[in-house]
Amino acid sequence: MSKHHVTTTLNGNAVEFLCETQQTLLEVLRDELHHTGTKEGCATGDCGACSVTLDGRLVCSCLVLGVEAQGKSIQTIEGMAEGTSLHPLQRKFLEHAALQCGVCTPGILIAARALLERNPDPSEEEVRFWLAGNLCRCTGYNKIIDAVLDAAHEMRGG
Amino acid sequence: MSEIRYESPKTLKAAVALLAGASGQARVLAGGTDLLIQMRAGRVSPGLLVDVKGIAEMTAIVAEKGGFRFGAAATCMELVEHAAFAQAWPGVTDAVKLIGSVQVKGRASVGGNLCNASPAADSVPALIAAGALARIVGPRGKRDVNVEDIPTGPGKTSLAEGELVASFFLPRRPARSGDAYLRFTPRTEMDIAVVGAGVNLTLDAKGVCKQARVSLGAVAERALLVPEAAAALIGSKVDEAALQRLAAAVSAACRPIADKRGTIEFRIEVAGVLARRAAGIALERARGNS
Ligand code: FES
Ligand code: FES
Numbered sequence: 001m002s003k004h005h006v007t008t009t010l011n012g013n014a015v016e017f018l019c020e021t022q023q024t025l026l027e028v029l030r031d032e033l034h035h036t037g038t039k040e041g042c043a044t045g046d047c048g049a050c051s052v053t054l055d056g057r058l059v060c061s062c063l064v065l066g067v068e069a070q071g072k073s074i075q076t077i078e079g080m081a082e083g084t085s086l087h088p089l090q091r092k093f094l095e096h097a098a099l100q101c102g103v104c105t106p107g108i109l110i111a112a113r114a115l116l117e118r119n120p121d122p123s124e125e126e127v128r129f130w131l132a133g134n135l136c137r138c139t140g141y142n143k144i145i146d147a148v149l150d151a152a153h154e155m156r157g158g
Numbered sequence: 159m160s161e162i163r164y165e166s167p168k169t170l171k172a173a174v175a176l177l178a179g180a181s182g183q184a185r186v187l188a189g190g191t192d193l194l195i196q197m198r199a200g201r202v203s204p205g206l207l208v209d210v211k212g213i214a215e216m217t218a219i220v221a222e223k224g225g226f227r228f229g230a231a232a233t234c235m236e237l238v239e240h241a242a243f244a245q246a247w248p249g250v251t252d253a254v255k256l257i258g259s260v261q262v263k264g265r266a267s268v269g270g271n272l273c274n275a276s277p278a279a280d281s282v283p284a285l286i287a288a289g290a291l292a293r294i295v296g297p298r299g300k301r302d303v304n305v306e307d308i309p310t311g312p313g314k315t316s317l318a319e320g321e322l323v324a325s326f327f328l329p330r331r332p333a334r335s336g337d338a339y340l341r342f343t344p345r346t347e348m349d350i351a352v353v354g355a356g357v358n359l360t361l362d363a364k365g366v367c368k369q370a371r372v373s374l375g376a377v378a379e380r381a382l383l384v385p386e387a388a389a390a391l392i393g394s395k396v397d398e399a400a401l402q403r404l405a406a407a408v409s410a411a412c413r414p415i416a417d418k419r420g421t422i423e424f425r426i427e428v429a430g431v432l433a434r435r436a437a438g439i440a441l442e443r444a445r446g447n448s
Contacts, residue, residue, distance in 0.1 A: 004164065020161070020162075021161070021162035021163070021164040021207060022162055022197065022198075024194070043198065044195050044198075045191055045195065045258070045259075045261070045262055046348075048259065048261055051261055054264075057233070057235065057264040057265075058260050058261050058264050059261050059264045059265050060191075060259075060261045060262065060265070062194075063189075063190055063191050063194050063195070063261075063262070063265055064190065064194075064265065065164070065187075065190065065194070065207075067164050068190075068209065068211075070166075111260065111261070114260075129347060130260055132259055132260075132347035132348050133258070133259020133260055133261045133262065133348065134259075
């Protein structure tokens with residue numbers, strides 16, 4: 001059997017790729033489409049480093065098959081900044097030093113953006129619960145939470 | 159690795175034909191949050207994946223006969239974000255909310271939670287307590303089955319070859335009804351139930367419990383419906399004496415294993431405590447729902 005020919009939208013651009021059934025969306029993004037911003041931490045759905053949105057839904061791309069992306073719209077970290085201007089979440093992560101090694105950061109930024117799209121004014125507890133699926137080995141989380149709350153504040157125009 | 163065929167049928171009929179006609183091992187692919195991990199670990203190696211997310215009945219959440227029908231492949235996030243569903247079935251909603259992270263819930267389905275047949279699956283005791291019916295579709299047509307009759311042991315279900323769970327039906331709720339699900343885990347999030355307890359009850363106009371269902375997770379090889387525990391509540395005002403009888407009946411029904419997450423004695427004790435607390439929450443909800 002030949003490979004699947006998949007057409008999909010990646011950060012607003014139409015793309016197509018070939019993949020085997022068992023190739024995950026994470027593998028396709030990194031190895032076929034050369035978008036290496038999305039990271040692999042565990043490949044078992046536990047760490048959230050591979051977080052992307054699929055038709056607006058936050059998912060682990062390691063738990064999605066590439067072939068399942070047919071006709072869908074994918075958002076990854078590469079689509080977050082507008083040209084050279086960073087998304088407020090990205091800026092606040094820098095200001096608050098909310099990253100060290102950075103492996104968890106693309107996934108956390110994507111997850112945090114998905115939260116703020118649904119809930120522009122989350123409590124600290126809501127941020128912590130929403131990001132429970134994103135593990136970070138470096139920062140101890142507090143700076144991440146502070147950065148998300150500060151970005152939310154700024155995005156509300158505060 | 160041998161090639162895996164992938165199909166995404168648009169109708170239940172086509173899905174059943176694919177499953178029934180498969181020569182090797184065929185698997186239903188809903189959210190994939192269990193299946194893809196099992197495939198990568200080499201625990202299953204299907205020759206055919208039938209992706210059911212393109213089938214309208216398997217993903218829709220609709221009103222039916224005053225109750226709800228939701229597709230077995232509807233994502234957990236869609237279910238918990240459905241305001242009317244959450245209002246009618248707060249206990250089921252609480253249980254579904256406990257399934258993994260936001261990311262996992264963005265893919266995972268209640269049908270998958272049931273058919274993966276982990277004894278610790280959070281949504282299953284809540285559905286059993288709620289009296290949910292699963293609609294099974296297969297080569298010989300469709301049948302509606304109580305959820306408690308589907309899991310038979312770890313990783314095993316009563317589904318026949320070529321059958322799949324298409325949807326779940328939750329009946330209309332009488333007035334003065336409430337449900338609740340609680341689980342014990344060492345961490346507050348991202349953990350697997352050491353014990354789970356679901357309670358669903360209905361009061362009469364005088365506040366006497368006239369109907370109840372109690373279900374337990376992670377204390378046996380499958381989720382249990384415990385009629386003796388329900389009997390402890392029925393006819394009472396869910397007072398202290400009834401709650402004590404409930405806890406005793408629940409503990410008596412447990413036949414757990416001991417593992418690194420909990421000993422047998424611990425699980426038996428905690429099951430009684432959780433069932434009492436869940437009954438208390440269900441009672442509050444029933445009183446507020448007249
Ligand atoms: S790599 Fe996907 S959750 Fe860890
Ligand atoms: S910054 Fe290193 S894992 Fe989060």
